[in-house]
Amino acid sequence: MGVTGSIAAYKAALLVRLLVKEGAEVKVMMTPAACDFITPLTLSTLSKHEVGVHVSENGNWSNHVMLGRWADVMLIAPASVNTIAKMANGICDNLLLAVYLSATCPVLFAPAMDEDMWLHPATKANVAKLLSYGHRQLPVHKGELASGLFGEGRMAEPESIVAYVSEFLAGAAASGGHSGTPVTGKPLSGKTALVSAGPTQEPIDPVRFISNHSSGKMGIALAEALAEAGANVQLVLGPTPLSTTHSGITTTRVITAAEMYERCMEHAAAADILVMAAAVADYRPRKVADIKIKKKDDEMSIELEKTADIARTLGAQKKNGQLLIGFSLETNNEREYALKKLKDKHLDMVVLNSLNDAGAGFFHDTNKVTLLSPDGKEKALPLLSKQEVARNIVLAIIDLQHA
Structure with missing residues (x-):
């Protein structure tokens, strides 16, 4: 050095x-x-x-x-x-x-x-x-x-x-490189990765929808870090003005949780690495109005129904050799909820971040996460740019590939 x-x-x-x-x-x-x-x-x-x-x-x-x-x-x-x-x-x-x-x-x-x-x-x-x-x-x-x-x-x-x-x-x-030999190989060359990113929008009527504050920054950073490591990346991206021009990434745009589920299922079988970074709506309106709902009464109720859990479905049908990475954004009992998700959804790693940490989560170019594995290993990262967090997550994925 x-x-x-x-x-x-x-x-x-x-x-x-x-x-x-x-x-x-x-x-x-x-x-x-x-x-x-x-x-x-x-x-x-x-x-x-x-x-x-x-x-x-x-x-x-x-x-x-x-x-x-x-x-x-x-x-x-x-x-x-x-x-x-x-x-x-x-x-x-x-x-x-x-x-x-x-x-x-x-x-x-x-x-x-x-x-x-x-x-x-x-x-x-x-x-x-x-x-x-x-x-x-x-x-x-x-x-x-x-x-x-x-x-x-x-x-x-x-x-x-x-x-x-x-x-x-x-x-x-x-790539079999050693001291004195220029290295051209990348650790994920020949691998295919599926990444979901961004929010979903669940329509109430032609004008309104239910969504969340996700920008897709973290998921896009992960897609780019995986591509930089040599992977061929399929990015399923929810409604966001952000995009990526990386040549190793193919982007499919979706709007609703149902569309994201369908596109992820299409690409999952061919993927070696599955990274579910999207903030998918847990519920959607049971009925969507054909025309704009007019303001009438002082109160209004909308009946909701559960959306399909993409990570849970992928975990249930995961093939030998596939790696499934999930995200857990929490506001309380963070570690408890993340470990439950890790177990229930058969994840190989869960990335935990808390909205209680300054500079983490939505509205920031930075993030502060902890990587949790089924074997009890934990790696807490300091507050870093989302690009740096993505590179650290990809390094953990590479380690899992070699485990």
């Missing part, structure tokens, strides 16, 4: 800790400028390895060639605009760059800089060069920057980087 001179270097401590927690052996190299933001002692303590800063230290020569051959992957996080420029042009004026130029393993880099620097044509050209070398760039995030401005250029959060690295290495394993 390479750490460069960016204010985001303070996140390297958590990143190293999370990588080690996931079972990785981590050796850290820092540029001299990085030492102004975080100490080598901190990263040495967390990685349990000496941290290299200079090619020659205390009379000892750091063998950059062997370090470059030792690793299964080289991760540079944060990657400053200066280091990206040097990497792109083969400049070698510190230990980190010497190891980079000696590396025979895949290279991943997580840019971190102010928006104007990130959008500069020179930076874009340098990043394009690195991509042409076969390196992988982690997405930059939008948010508050060190300058005090708001924009693009934030380094991805450590949890997201660990998820990306884990997915990358899972792809290496799936």
Whole structure:
């Protein structure tokens, strides 16, 4: 892992800790400028390895060639605009760059800089060069920057980087990749996934309907994360203005719970992975008026009937090897209700989130979830963007595939 001179270097401590927690052996190299933001002692303590800063230290020569051959992957996080420029042009004026130029393993880099620097044509050209070398760039995030401005250029959060690295290495394993071999395989290549997303609308009359606040953001993010991992995705999407243009996703639009049920049943048999992220109405009006209901009395009653439970039906007819993932959005007794759904619907994993958590659920670009499995395992994720949550869920799916 390479750490460069960016204010985001303070996140390297958590990143190293999370990588080690996931079972990785981590050796850290820092540029001299990085030492102004975080100490080598901190990263040495967390990685349990000496941290290299200079090619020659205390009379000892750091063998950059062997370090470059030792690793299964080289991760540079944060990657400053200066280091990206040097990497792109083969400049070698510190230990980190010497190891980079000696590396025979895949290279991943997580840019971190102010928006104007990130959008500069020179930076874009340098990043394009690195991509042409076969390196992988982690997405930059939008948010508050060190300058005090708001924009693009934030380094991805450590949890997201660990998820990306884990997915990358899972792809290496799936494709038979090893240290020194560029990895092109994806862990879900050849798999088909069915994802339901968004709300449903249950008509009362030609004007009115019963629905909920779901936007479909979480389900669309999951469909895109599955496609990025190599899956061929069938997305059954309820009424929402959102959409996806990912080439690995085929979208079928529906309105009602009945339509969503029918489309899911059509695609379920051919799917290896079933992710039911839609907020499907539990009830619909028993009778739908042909014309607009006029306001007359002070009170009005509408008789409701249950809709078909898509996840329960899929769980009952699940084939060997199929994975069924459900969602449980709760307001009280969250864990109890989620575990009941996990058992009753024969799910392989349930994603629990609570409307009581700030920044989670409807109306947000973020979410905070806990992944629950039938074997009692739980993984609580911090508040993350819905894209980051989706990538973590996909990593859990990959683990279930290999279990």
